Amino acid sequence: MTRALSNDLRGRVVAAVAAGQSCRSVAERFGVAVSSVVKWSQRYRATGSVAPGKMGGHRKRLLEPHRAFIVERINQTSHLTLHGLKEELAARGVKVSHNAVWLFLRREGLRFKKNAVRP
Structure with a gap:
């Protein structure tokens, strides 16, 4: 599993989108996927943070x-x-x-x- 990209990059991407640039142009400029730009922007609007969510973990045992x-x-x-x-x-x-x-x-x-x- 790959690790999350840096919060610095995420912040710059979200700031560019907030400044009015399109998600596609921001993705091309920073070399990330368009879907990442969209998801980071949505996360920032929902939580106010660009930090990644928890990755991995264990499922609790139901039985x-x-x-x-x-x-x-x-x-x-x-x-x-x-x-x-x-x-x-x-x-x-x-x-x-x-x-x-x-x-x-x-x-x-x-x-x-x-x-x-x-x-």
């Missing part, structure tokens, strides 16, 4: 608060499937995808085999 419930259901029911667990979570008001349930179980090291007797 973490329900870990106790998930472990209990896996221990209680030997024939539980991923889709079944997803439906039970939906009944509790937690809307997640089948893949989110799978990734949570894999990350937590929780496994349940429907047929544990077979080698």
